[in-house]
Amino acid sequence: MTTVTAPAATHQPYRRRWAALAVILAAEVMDLLDALVTTIAAPSIREDLGGSASLVQWLGAGYTLAMAVGLITGGRLGDLFGRRRMFVLGAFGFTATSLLCGLAAGPEMLVAGRVLQGLFGAVMIPQGLGLIREMFPPEEIGKAFGLFGPVIATSSVGGPILAGWLVDADLFGTGWRMIFLINLPVGLAAAVAGMRLLPELRLSNATRLDLVGVLLVSVAGFLLVFPLIQGQELGWPAWTFASMVASLAVFAAFGAHESRRARSGKDPLVTPSLFRKRAFTGGLVAGLAFFSGLIGLSLVFTLYTQVGLGFSPLKAGLTGLPQAVGGVIGFGLAMSGLQEKLGRGLLQIGTGVMALGAGVLGLTIHLAGLDVGPWQLAPGLALVGIGMGLTMAPFFDIVLAGVDEHESGSASGTLTAIQQLGAALGTAMLGTLLFDLLARRWSFGSAMQVTVWVEIGLLALTFALSFLLPRRARPDPSGH
Secondary structure (H helix, E strand, O other), rough: EEEEEOOHHHOOOHHHHHHHHHHHHHHHHHHHHHHHHHHHHHHHHHHHHOOOOOHHHHHHHHHHHHHHHHHHHHHHHHHHOOOHHHHHHHHHHHHHHHHHHHHHOOOHHHHHHHHHHHHHHHHHHHHHHHHHHHOOHHHHHHHHHOOOHHHHHHHHHHHHHHHHHHHHHHHHOOOOHHHEEEEEHHHHHHHHHHHHOOOEEEEEEOOOOHHHHHHHHHHHHHHHHHHHHHHHOOOOOHHHHHHHHHHHHHHHHHHHHHHOOOOOOOOOOHHHHHHHHHHHHHHHOOOOHHHHHHHHHHHHHHHHHHOOOOOOOOHHHHHHHHHHHHHHHHHHHHHHHHHHHHHHHHHHHHHHHHHHHHHHHHHHHHHHHHEEEHHHHHHHHHHHHHHHHHHHHHHHHHHHHHOOHHHHHHHHHHHHHHHHHHHHHHHHHHHHHHHHHHOOOOOOHHHHHHHHHHHHHHHHHHHHHHHOOOOOOOOOOOOO
């Protein structure tokens, strides 16, 4: 049962609840942009601050790994202490850590700032989604959630271009630092507006946090990602492999702890019964493979364009525009009725189109060499984007159709965390592969082609695992 400590959410005045939605969307944009911008700015950051090649990977992986761990508990914090309070705390914290990143004097300080950004983002983002469900009456909630699609699409298109422009423009002599400093006015405005516009909601029966579970999953994630990023530079000593094996043991310990907690009548972070469902476990592994390849390829491609081809940050951002536009097209096609008509088949078509696009991209790089230009790369990137949109649009709904209604909240949070963990793993694995090949004196073009083949392999794995998923998404009883 939900306890409301402000006027009933659905009784909020019409303008007030839509103004509150604008605040939530502004926070979503900050998170989406900060997940994208360091990929474009990474070469400039390393040139300015120094640091090893692994800095490029940690800028993305530190943020997404912290986000993955934090998202598991972010929603629960809102249940316990109030969604408005946690949203405002997250927004202020995200703004403060953006300032910390913008003022970073060295690579260690910047990576630490990125980790803190991810943690505060994980506190802020889940509150907005929960508040929307409470603020809007049934006849408006579909429209409210429908605005997230255009916001995500616009951010994915504009984020890399904005980052490239800010780095090249060198506003007030700040260079790459402006990609973080631009969050200050947006974050402060979101926090202040949140205090005035958002209702205070919390669950009267919310249980205490599972701190042991949080610690176990955090340690397991770190033990896996850290050696993947640092191993190549250190020559792959024995402890890196021991760490990865230990991460699996800690993940197993996390699962056992969650099962014990559920049997004792306490709320687990992740409902253990989910892992006894073939559709859900298949969806988790498929999501891990898909998002690892998608985000890892984006990082490697950006390094290829800037370091290998010598493109400026802005030109690199514009070069990736066909993929972002293709993603918008793919989402649009899915939402036009294909998702309901094809169900799981749309996801399979999407992975096939993505694999075709990656193959075209690899072939273009092979044939054109270092003389390749943005227009030659555009067809392959556009196909990757269209396939991405077709795959992502039905993914979450299809996987969640394989769980029971009372498990859907835990399943949704776990899938979102897996998306972020996949991003961290992809950044670690494909980035490390690229740097390892370059260290062996491979050309940038040849190394890029190898990573493209790895991406195709991950897409093939996603395609194969999709047969474990339900054929159709569960109908929405609300009609939206």
